[in-house]
Amino acid sequence: MYKKGESKVKVLVQGKEKLKGTSKKTGQPFDATLVHVSYDKKGCEGVACDSIFVSTDICDFSDIIVGEV
Numbered sequence: 001m002y003k004k005g006e007s008k009v010k011v012l013v014q015g016k017e018k019l020k021g022t023s024k025k026t027g028q029p030f031d032a033t034l035v036h037v038s039y040d041k042k043g044c045e046g047v048a049c050d051s052i053f054v055s056t057d058i059c060d061f062s063d064i065i066v067g068e069v
Contacts, residue, residue, distance in 0.1 A: 012037060013037055014037060016033055017034040019034055019053075033053075033054045036050075
């Protein structure tokens with residue numbers, strides 16, 4: 001859900017990594033996906049790239065398709 005003033009950015013999934021382990025900071029177990037994406041950004045020549053940490057509570061690894069927007 002988006003709040004007033006927030007914008008949506010379309011990203012292209014370039015890759016994904018499965019992350020599972022125990023947090024060094026909290027000692028709690030985690031299960032997540034690191035999603036590597038590219039997107040158009042104003043003022044950027046070419047495309048911008050980023051990596052997004054996504055908990056499996058939000059989205060399952062198999063639901064993220066490399067090469068899709």
